[in-house]
Amino acid sequence: MKAAILKSLGQPLAIERIPAPEIGTGEVIVDVIAAPVLSYANEVFSGERRYSMELPIVPGCGAIGRVRASGPDATHLKNGDWVFCDPTVRSRDDALMPDITLQGWSARSEGGLRLQRYFHDGPFAEMIRVPTENAIGIGNIDPEEAARWCALNVMLVPYGGLLAASFEAGETLLVSGATGNFGSACVAVAIAMGARCVIAPGRNERALDDLRRRFGNRVQTVPLSGDEERDRERMRCAAPAPIDCVIDLLPPSAPTTAVRAALMTVRPYGRVVLMGGVGMLGGDGLDLPYPWIMRNDITVRGKWMYPPVAATRMTGLIRSGLLDLGHFDVAAFALDEANEAVAHAAANGGPFRMTVIRP
Template identity: 85%
Template sequence: MKAAVLKSLGQPLAIDHIADPEMRSGEAIVDVVAAPVLPYANEVFSGERRYPIELPLVPGCGAIGRVRASGPDATRLKVGDWVFCDPTVRSRDDASMPDITLQGWSARGEGGLRLHRYYHDGAFAEQIRVPTENAIRIGNIEPEQAARWCALTVMLVPYGGLLAASFQAGETLLVSGATGNFGSAGVAVALAMGAGCVVAPGRNERVLDDLQRRFGERVRTVKLSGNEEEDRERMREAAPGPIDCVLDLLPPSAPTTAVRAALMTVRPYGRVVLMGGVGMLGGDGLDLPYPWIMRNDITVRGKWMCSPDAIPRMAALVRSGLLPLDHIDVTTFSLDCANEAVEHAAEHAGPFRMTVIQP
């Protein structure tokens, strides 16, 4: 099969013919119809993000495709089914503390590297081999819709955080990093879940105006100044009442002061979920006040990606019309143009924009 291969960091992807994946028990082979190119893919491939990956590697984080073959443990998955290939691969021998790898993208810890060495190659290829449970049915779609369904890769991240926070319809959410790729998706997902109000702070006035235009009065935008105390007060004032939950999705380049300014807007007994990249490139710690957390009974938790049951639930949100995909601007590239796709994704990053490779 044809694939885009990362042979060394800092070098272009090589478009090669490699062996077709071989299915074993507990696995499925999926024909890749559309694979998203994340905006920071160039930072992973250059080594700037210092992801623990072993080369050579067929990269690609998630895909929409159709089942080519499945093993004897699959009782409902059929050849031809449309599926979302979940890149979050979990070890099966410890349900309470599974090791995790993002197939074709990154690994975490020694156990994650062991998974990475087996479920190694990602979706920048004509076929991908995934664990059976990672080929998740999304129902019938038209082939031309496959690229838009790649938006699940981005939207599932904030959705995982909101589910972890037990976010409820009618509540007020603050999305820290709302003008970014994942943050803007978090605004859309929260509204689809029934948020009474979403406070959307950021520095990019154009994106803030666009969020207001897209979603109307349920979104309250806040232009940040960079002054921690001032920004915290303005975010509180923007909300129609107490802020029930804060979801942080700020990128590695953001300072911890921006995180803290947002997190400390939450009401007593409120919840905070950390899902961003702050600190991954070094720098100061978050330094939240112990007395504030304790006396206000604040729940602070981290969340990485989403639980497996989030995917069919999100597919249901899309199919119900609560989370429409038709407003997403999608640019597609052939597999032969994978390097151009990576460059395009970096140069055209932004809310509700997707770059997709279609093998």
């Protein structure tokens, strides 16, 4: 089969033919129809993001495809079924503390690297081999819509944070990093989940205007000045009710002061979820006042990715019409154009914009 291969950091992807994956017990082979190219893929492939991956590797993170073959442990999947290939692969030998790798993308801990050595290659290829539980049925779709269904990959990340926060309909949410790729997706998901209001701070006023246009008064935007105290007060004042939950999705380049300004808007007994990249490239740590957390009974937790059931639930939100994939504009590239796709994704990232490879 044909694949795009990252052989060394800082070098272009090599488009070559490699052996097709062979199915094993507890696995599914999927024909890749569309694979998203994340806006920061160039930073991963250059080594700037310092992700743990062993080269050479067929990269990518998640895909939409059709089942080619499944093993005897698959009791529902049939050949030809449309599936989302969930990149979040968990080890099966420790239910309490499973190791995790993002197939074709990065690993967490030494155990995650060991897992990556087996579930190694990602979806920048004509076929991918995934664990059975990672081939998640999405029902019949128009093949022309496969690229747009790649939006699952972006929306599932903030959805995982909202599930971790036990976010409920009628609550008020603040999205720190709302004008970014994941942040804007979080706004859309929270609205679909029944948020009373989403507070969307950011520096990109064009992106803020776009959020207002798409979602109306249920989104209250706040242009940021960079002054921590002033920005915090403006975010609080924009909310029609106390802020129940704050989710941070800021990138590694953001300062910790911007994170803290947003997090400390949450009401007493509120919840804070950290999902962004701040600190991954070094710099100051996040300094939150101990007395504020303790005396206000604030819950602060980190969340990486999302639970296994999330893709099925999100598919339900889409099928119900609550979550509209039509928000996303898609630029599609052939597999032979993988390097062009990576460059395009870097130059055209931002709210509701996707770059997709169609093998």
